Amino acid sequence: xxxxxxxxxxxxxxxxxxxxTSCSNSIRNLDAVNQKQTTLIVGIDDxxxxxxxxxxxxxxxxxxxxxxxxxGQKLGQKVKLxxxxxxxxxxxxxxxxxDLIWNGYTKTKARQxxxxxxxxxxxxxxxxxxxxxxGIKSFAAMKNQKLGLQNGSSGQTLFNTQPQVLKNIVAQNSxxxxxxxxxxxxxxxxxxxxxxxxxSIYAGYYLRQHQNQQQFNVVTxxxxxETFAVGVRKSDVKLRRRLNQALTALYQDGTIRKLSQxxxxxxxxxxxxx
Numbered sequence: 001x002x003x004x005x006x007x008x009x010x011x012x013x014x015x016x017x018x019x020x021t022s023c024s025n026s027i028r029n030l031d032a033v034n035q036k037q038t039t040l041i042v043g044i045d046d047x048x049x050x051x052x053x054x055x056x057x058x059x060x061x062x063x064x065x066x067x068x069x070x071x072g073q074k075l076g077q078k079v080k081l082x083x084x085x086x087x088x089x090x091x092x093x094x095x096x097x098x099d100l101i102w103n104g105y106t107k108t109k110a111r112q113x114x115x116x117x118x119x120x121x122x123x124x125x126x127x128x129x130x131x132x133x134x135g136i137k138s139f140a141a142m143k144n145q146k147l148g149l150q151n152g153s154s155g156q157t158l159f160n161t162q163p164q165v166l167k168n169i170v171a172q173n174s175x176x177x178x179x180x181x182x183x184x185x186x187x188x189x190x191x192x193x194x195x196x197x198x199x200s201i202y203a204g205y206y207l208r209q210h211q212n213q214q215q216f217n218v219v220t221x222x223x224x225x226e227t228f229a230v231g232v233r234k235s236d237v238k239l240r241r242r243l244n245q246a247l248t249a250l251y252q253d254g255t256i257r258k259l260s261q262x263x264x265x266x267x268x269x270x271x272x273x274x
Contacts, residue, residue, distance in 0.1 A: 248272045
């Protein structure tokens with residue numbers, strides 16, 4: 001009887017060993033991410049101007065693209081910027097498809113339940129962009145008007161968690177969701193919506209590129225200032241520590257300030273807490 005059970009156990013191991021091996025190989029080795037010879041895969045939204053977006057020649061450029069590459073040099077690791085479905089960013093990180101979320105990623109309490117954050121490196125806030133011809137110069141003036149925002153953005157989170165600021169005012173107490181801010185701004189100019197809630201960093205850059213930027217209002221409301229940070233798996237403690245060291249060095253040598261001036265025409269960098 002004992003030999004029979006030993007035989008059955010051995011058979012089970014033979015059957016299940018390939019499955020276990022397959023599962024272990026399908027998940028990115030977390031320890032390997034901390035090795036200098038490993039390429040860091042950074043998840044981005046390649047339509048998020050001016051953080052990460054595609055140039056005419058197909059290259060990924062922008063503030064965060066420049067900063068991620070500079071951090072890679074400090075870490076001694078190559079960096080691959082991987083476009084992803086931004087609404088699935090935390091899932092991609094958790095599954096090991098990417099190693100970092102680095103794309104104007106706002107640090108929020110809700111997101112802290114899913115990921116670990118690097119130290120913050122940039123200031124931002126949510127603003128309402130309207131056309132001057134609409135006469136909308138305040139959040140209150142959006143009463144019964146149509147609002148657009150990006151799906152999966154921090155603006156969407158604030159819109160839902162602080163409904164007294166804007167959600168309770170706009171048409172049907174809801175917003176029209178877009179895959180990216182570009183499409184929202186196109187609908188704003190076409191008159192299909194009357195306001196866009198988005199990052200001040202994006203709004204400022206977008207309007208500076210617009211030939212008729214004077215036709216828009218940029219309205220600040222009751223939403224608090226935000227900070228951008230890098231999203232890291234909670235299990236990647238060593239990587240997070242090394243990344244913070246790199247960000248501190250990039251602040252101290254003036255790199256973050258220079259990149260902020262390059263892309264935003266102002267210094268929005270945050271002094272690290274040492």
